[in-house]
Amino acid sequence: MELTLDGIAWRARERLDPEVWDFIEGGAGEERTLAANTAAFDRVRLRPSVLRGVRHPETVAKILGRTWDAPVAVAPVAYHTLAHPEGELATVRGTAAAAKVPVVVSTFASRTFEELAAEATVPLWLQVYCMRDRRVTARLVERAGNAGFEALVLTVDTPHLGRRLRDLRNGFRLPAGTVPANLEGDGFAEPSSHARWAFDPDVDWSVVDWLRSVSPLPILVKGILTGADATRSVEAGVDGIVVSNHGGRQLDGVPATLDVLPEVVAAAGGRVPILVDGGVRRGRDVLAALALGADAVLIGRPVLHGLATGGADGVKDVFTILLDELTDAMSLAGLRTIADAGPQLVSQVPPDRRTDGSVTRAGARDGTGNGGELRLADLHASVADPAMDTMNFLNEVTSRYPGAVSFAPGRPYAGFFDTEQMFGYVRRYLDHLAGQGRSPAEVRETVFQYGPAAGLIRELIAGSLRADEDIEVPPESIVVTVGCQEAMFLTLRALISGPDDVLLVTNPCYVGITGAARLLDAEVVAVEEDEDGLSCGALEAAAEAVRARGKRPRAVYVVPDHANPSGVTMPLQARRALLDLAARIGVLVLEDSPYRLVSPGARVPALKSLDRTRQVIHLGSYAKTVFPGARIGFVVADQPVVAPDGGTGLLAAELAKIKSMVTVNTSPLSQAVVAGALLESGGRLSEFTTETAAHYGEAMRFTLECLEHEFPAERRTRLGVSWNAPSGGFFLTLRVPFRAGNAALTRSAKDFGVIWTPMSYFYPQGGGRHEIRLSTSYLTHADIEEGVARLGAFVESAATRRGAT
Numbered sequence: 001m002e003l004t005l006d007g008i009a010w011r012a013r014e015r016l017d018p019e020v021w022d023f024i025e026g027g028a029g030e031e032r033t034l035a036a037n038t039a040a041f042d043r044v045r046l047r048p049s050v051l052r053g054v055r056h057p058e059t060v061a062k063i064l065g066r067t068w069d070a071p072v073a074v075a076p077v078a079y080h081t082l083a084h085p086e087g088e089l090a091t092v093r094g095t096a097a098a099a100k101v102p103v104v105v106s107t108f109a110s111r112t113f114e115e116l117a118a119e120a121t122v123p124l125w126l127q128v129y130c131m132r133d134r135r136v137t138a139r140l141v142e143r144a145g146n147a148g149f150e151a152l153v154l155t156v157d158t159p160h161l162g163r164r165l166r167d168l169r170n171g172f173r174l175p176a177g178t179v180p181a182n183l184e185g186d187g188f189a190e191p192s193s194h195a196r197w198a199f200d201p202d203v204d205w206s207v208v209d210w211l212r213s214v215s216p217l218p219i220l221v222k223g224i225l226t227g228a229d230a231t232r233s234v235e236a237g238v239d240g241i242v243v244s245n246h247g248g249r250q251l252d253g254v255p256a257t258l259d260v261l262p263e264v265v266a267a268a269g270g271r272v273p274i275l276v277d278g279g280v281r282r283g284r285d286v287l288a289a290l291a292l293g294a295d296a297v298l299i300g301r302p303v304l305h306g307l308a309t310g311g312a313d314g315v316k317d318v319f320t321i322l323l324d325e326l327t328d329a330m331s332l333a334g335l336r337t338i339a340d341a342g343p344q345l346v347s348q349v350p351p352d353r354r355t356d357g358s359v360t361r362a363g364a365r366d367g368t369g370n371g372g373e374l375r376l377a378d379l380h381a382s383v384a385d386p387a388m389d390t391m392n393f394l395n396e397v398t399s400r401y402p403g404a405v406s407f408a409p410g411r412p413y414a415g416f417f418d419t420e421q422m423f424g425y426v427r428r429y430l431d432h433l434a435g436q437g438r439s440p441a442e443v444r445e446t447v448f449q450y451g452p453a454a455g456l457i458r459e460l461i462a463g464s465l466r467a468d469e470d471i472e473v474p475p476e477s478i479v480v481t482v483g484c485q486e487a488m489f490l491t492l493r494a495l496i497s498g499p500d501d502v503l504l505v506t507n508p509c510y511v512g513i514t515g516a517a518r519l520l521d522a523e524v525v526a527v528e529e530d531e532d533g534l535s536c537g538a539l540e541a542a543a544e545a546v547r548a549r550g551k552r553p554r555a556v557y558v559v560p561d562h563a564n565p566s567g568v569t570m571p572l573q574a575r576r577a578l579l580d581l582a583a584r585i586g587v588l589v590l591e592d593s594p595y596r597l598v599s600p601g602a603r604v605p606a607l608k609s610l611d612r613t614r615q616v617i618h619l620g621s622y623a624k625t626v627f628p629g630a631r632i633g634f635v636v637a638d639q640p641v642v643a644p645d646g647g648t649g650l651l652a653a654e655l656a657k658i659k660s661m662v663t664v665n666t667s668p669l670s671q672a673v674v675a676g677a678l679l680e681s682g683g684r685l686s687e688f689t690t691e692t693a694a695h696y697g698e699a700m701r702f703t704l705e706c707l708e709h710e711f712p713a714e715r716r717t718r719l720g721v722s723w724n725a726p727s728g729g730f731f732l733t734l735r736v737p738f739r740a741g742n743a744a745l746t747r748s749a750k751d752f753g754v755i756w757t758p759m760s761y762f763y764p765q766g767g768g769r770h771e772i773r774l775s776t777s778y779l780t781h782a783d784i785e786e787g788v789a790r791l792g793a794f795v796e797s798a799a800t801r802r803g804a805t
């Protein structure tokens, strides 16, 4: 059994489809409020009283005249069948098995009130949304009352649903079979659009009187965040208040509930009980909420996590852990009953100064909290962006299952690395400098000192571009960067001048570019890739749509050769068409092509070599051709930039200015290594990489052969499996008949010993749910053979396992 609610959440994530996980876990907007909720609890420190002889702390709470085993209840959460087929039935069973505490049933419960009431041995409350058609609400309330529900919780923060970006990106729809069991009609599949037409957006405080007129049950309002609204609630005659920001799912930017709790408690002045929800994950969080004036807490997501991991048993685990932690914390803190949890119990709760401005504790003036602790909610939103987190999940899975064969990393094959050779390259470059007439002191200076921001080895790079790629550019148009990632970052920083500039990318797309855009708050619009790469028709339509919104499509990012992740290569004609279109509609093309020189066979000309209008910014990398540890990339930016005084320079010079404030200059030592390799190859990197290209070509060919062998025609058809056959590069795409998300990946790693990358990671606007990216580059043939066999077993199992996908 897991020991913490976080552990249960981790296991739930493994089991749930990524879109469902996102629906449950996500918040509105940049998820600042979502992050703030848990961060607020993290800032609390408990001040224990010692030697109080507390052997058996008493957790019992009295709320609205009823006795609860503990000051904890289940928050109203829609559609429990998303997490487990038994839905709310399992929730009431599991809760009851651990403690006698209420379950607040959502208007959007996926089990009927009557079946829940028949099952429940815990109190049931009904959460109420006020519908445009009040008769619908009145009927629900009446049914719940007849079924024996004991209270109504009127949600007041939801005239419509908040902007939940994860769901928008995923195009989330409720899975077939998940419907609100107590509502009639249809149109529920998209929760947000349903709410827009079904919820009453004009609802005001008179709704409390109305609700009282249709039901004798006590009424609590849920969604109060200010003292003023708490006062109004009491004046309106409510029986209780739930301090809630809907788990960060409504208005992003509102404060953490714990931070506003004291204000609400003070305003309510003990006239009604105060409950709070949002981010309660540990027993000590319950104590913190009580100490700051709450009478009880509600927990939302952890209940669904419990359901996902084990139905009723999982919910029981959630409550058992939480209550064990609560009693443990009480006895260590010297609290006999929950009434002992007063303000003296907590210290140093720094204010959320951005959102409510009130200082609740001393020691918070620097806004950093205890011991320099920072709040995630106060950092740039990109760090909490789920899209930035996908690779972490992959890394976690990889480290959890070290024995698995991994088709995930797009790494070069380590067999080519030769430590001694590296020294040889440096020597070679230093000799080259000496041969150019530099004195020993100057040579030493070159590698030991800071260097020019634009780089030391631009001439050599320009020479090899000419020799290998027929790209004719002056050395001054090149900036040597710390990997290609910096080249992307600098380029985007320069081009994206404000919120109206939009970056177009292919769908699917390499995550490095979308990640860089995220860091820069640049909007990204994805354009569907087809078998020829980027379709000009789709690109033009996307650019027009961006313009129609009053924005500027600034640049389009493409990987024209053996793309990561799809493996697609653009034919010559498509390249020419793209350049014509880009020139016509005034969009720059960012060409990133790291696999060109390490792929076998003839190469289609690079976009930059076809570029007659300086439309293309070429992003280069030596990670695959020389070695990634050198971290050497470059950007060719030969576009003229006109200053207000009419003077012109090259875009590269502007990029170098930016670079001087990012990494100052690229490591001269690393540049020396790459320069040595370029010199060694006689300026023709393509000759230097012949062997490497043959190796990777062979790895790809062998993987395809293993796939053919593993999935012969009959099996392929039966299972509904197919794949593409790139002529080079590191990646191929396997299409499978089941959802190939995190849950499937975890099962694949755990039960079958094979790891791959869900293609959905690479679709910035959703897609790729039935696709797997296989990387062929760094495995040996023996690993590939074994890995494909394991993959075959996994695919067979997942494809034939009903309902498990």
Ligand SMILES: Cc1cc2nc3c(=O)[nH]c(=O)nc-3n(C[C@H](O)[C@H](O)[C@H](O)COP(=O)(O)O)c2cc1C
Residues within 6 Å of the ligand: 023, 024, 025, 037, 075, 076, 077, 078, 106, 107, 108, 127, 155, 222, 244, 245, 246, 247, 248, 249, 277, 278, 279, 280, 298, 299, 300, 301, 302
């Ligand atoms: C998936 C999901 C569905 C929810 N559905 C409802 C709902 O139908 N009615 C409601 O008032 N609140 C709803 N909430 C908000 C919860 O009642 C509660 O305020 C929030 O989840 C508490 O935060 P926590 O998840 O951090 O514990 C929902 C929350 C989640 C995560």
